[in-house]
Amino acid sequence: MKYDVIVIGGGMSGNVAAITAARRGLKCAVVEAESRVGRKILATGNGKCNLANTDPCPWEAFNAPDFVKPVLSKHGLDIQKKFWESVGIALREDEGRIYPHSLEASSVLNALRAETERLGVRVITDCVADSVLPGYKTAGLEGANVILASGSNATMGRNSCAAAKPLGHRCTPIYPSLAPLITDKGNLKGLKGVRVPVSAKAVSERGTLSECDGEIIFKDNGVSGTAAFGISTDLARLGYPECRLELDFAPDYTLEKLTEALKKIPPEGFVHKEIARNVRASAADAAGMARVIKRYVLAGVSSGSMSLAQAACGGLERAQFDPVTLQSLVSPGFFAAGEVLDVDGECGGFNLMWAAASGMTAGEHVFGRRR
Numbered sequence: 606m607k608y609d610v611i612v613i614g615g616g617m618s619g620n621v622a623a624i625t626a627a628r629r630g631l632k633c634a635v636v637e638a639e640s641r642v643g644r645k646i647l648a649t650g651n652g653k654c655n656l657a658n659t660d661p662c663p664w665e666a667f668n669a670p671d672f673v674k675p676v677l678s679k680h681g682l683d684i685q686k687k688f689w690e691s692v693g694i695a696l697r698e699d700e701g702r703i704y705p706h707s708l709e710a711s712s713v714l715n716a717l718r719a720e721t722e723r724l725g726v727r728v729i730t731d732c733v734a735d736s737v738l739p740g741y742k743t744a745g746l747e748g749a750n751v752i753l754a755s756g757s758n759a760t761m762g763r764n765s766c767a768a769a770k771p772l773g774h775r776c777t778p779i780y781p782s783l784a785p786l787i788t789d790k791g792n793l794k795g796l797k798g799v800r801v802p803v804s805a806k807a808v809s810e811r812g813t814l815s816e817c818d819g820e821i822i823f824k825d826n827g828v829s830g831t832a833a834f835g836i837s838t839d840l841a842r843l844g845y846p847e848c849r850l851e852l853d854f855a856p857d858y859t860l861e862k863l864t865e866a867l868k869k870i871p872p873e874g875f876v877h878k879e880i881a882r883n884v885r886a887s888a889a890d891a892a893g894m895a896r897v898i899k900r901y902v903l904a905g906v907s908s909g910s911m912s913l914a915q916a917a918c919g920g921l922e923r924a925q926f927d928p929v930t931l932q933s934l935v936s937p938g939f940f941a942a943g944e945v946l947d948v949d950g951e952c953g954g955f956n957l958m959w960a961a962a963s964g965m966t967a968g969e970h971v972f973g974r975r976r
């Protein structure tokens with residue numbers, strides 16, 4: 606049977622693309638490698654699914670604002686709210702982050718599944734589409750259009766950019782983003798499990814590469830937490846150059862003020878007791894301890910495992926796609942949506958926002974025989 610649209614990947618972007626195309630009367634099939642669709646959606650936002658962000662310029666949170674802007678400005682928060690309402694999901698906001706009102710990722714996935722079923726989209730699970738051949742033929746199916754929505758290999762995903770290679774598409778190198786960082790073990794001694802607010806910087810011989818305020822959680826081989834995640838996004842976009850992390854445990858104090866204060870108050874009065882022990886081990890006087898508290902160095906930063914990342918930096922080369930329609934410039938009728946493209950956003954709902962917006966875009970622009 607020939608489909609108007611074959612969607613490869615039943616994640617956020619693939620489901621939204623299939624719903625959008627099927628609502629236009631197009632005959633759609635979704636091919637999903639796993640035994641059920643949307644597994645990653647269930648893991649998002651610690652199970653609460655941070656769907657979007659109220660930032661008026663969300664494209665600025667991405668590695669490629671110019672590429673992302675046409676899609677996100679046409680399918681911004683208002684359009685996304687309407688989409689979620691249309692599938693039966695009410696939303697709520699918490700400090701600029703948009704969640705389903707239920708705070709349950711499963712309600713989002715259930716709504717997507719119910720809508721694809723209602724629209725008669727054929728969903729084929731346990732089926733890997735490992736290449737797309739001109740025609741279009743993939744996974745034993747034939748379609749007038751293909752939307753590649755295969756996501757990334759971050760956490761439980763797989764890297765399926767290569768499926769588009771037979772069509773002449775290129776993939777950029779992939780690095781873990783929104784991920785823990787590996788560092789040398791020197792200054793990690795005794796800190797495993799310690800969780801503290803910091804001002805963090807990644808610094809190389811070229812200068813400061815990234816800065817982020819947030820939480821650091823010490824591990825036995827590096828650091829996690831929001832500050833590490835934020836820095837990993839910048840480092841991923843730079844291909845993880847050689848650098849060190851510098852943590853400021855007292856950003857509210859200048860070096861001079863902290864030096865004076867440490868003459869009266871011990872380091873335990875400023876930082877976690879395990880950190881204070883390492884500070885005392887590295888410096889004897891107030892000025893030395895202040896320097897260590899303001900600049901605690903973790904050398905030898907490298908990328909953590911893709912299996913612990915929330916997003917992938919890299920993917921299908923953007924220059925080969927029309928940023929307005931997400932149609933391939935080298936193979937008409939082939940589209941890409943979501944994280945399979947070389948598009949990655951910061952933490953805060955931006956990645957799911959892009960997945961939904963790009964899914965809508967591809968679903969609106971596919972063409973085909975009408976039922």
Ligand SMILES: Cc1cc2nc3c(=O)[nH]c(=O)nc-3n(C[C@H](O)[C@H](O)[C@H](O)COP(=O)(O)OP(=O)(O)OC[C@H]3O[C@@H](n4cnc5c(N)ncnc54)[C@H](O)[C@@H]3O)c2cc1C
Pocket residue numbers: 613614615616617618619636637638639642643644645646648649650651654655656657732733734735754755756757759760761762763764765768914915916942943944945953954955956957958960
């Ligand atoms: C733990 C975690 C928490 C996160 N939390 C948030 C959050 O709260 N907010 C946010 O904005 N972002 C979050 N993200 C990122 C967000 O989940 C992803 O950016 C988003 O899901 C990408 O959607 P997608 O449709 O492109 O890919 P995916 O959701 O990964 O879907 C791709 C689908 O394609 C399937 N597939 C892959 N290759 C093939 C193939 N060859 N054939 C058939 N099927 C294939 C996969 O099995 C998968 O089901 C989180 C990510 C993780 C890992």
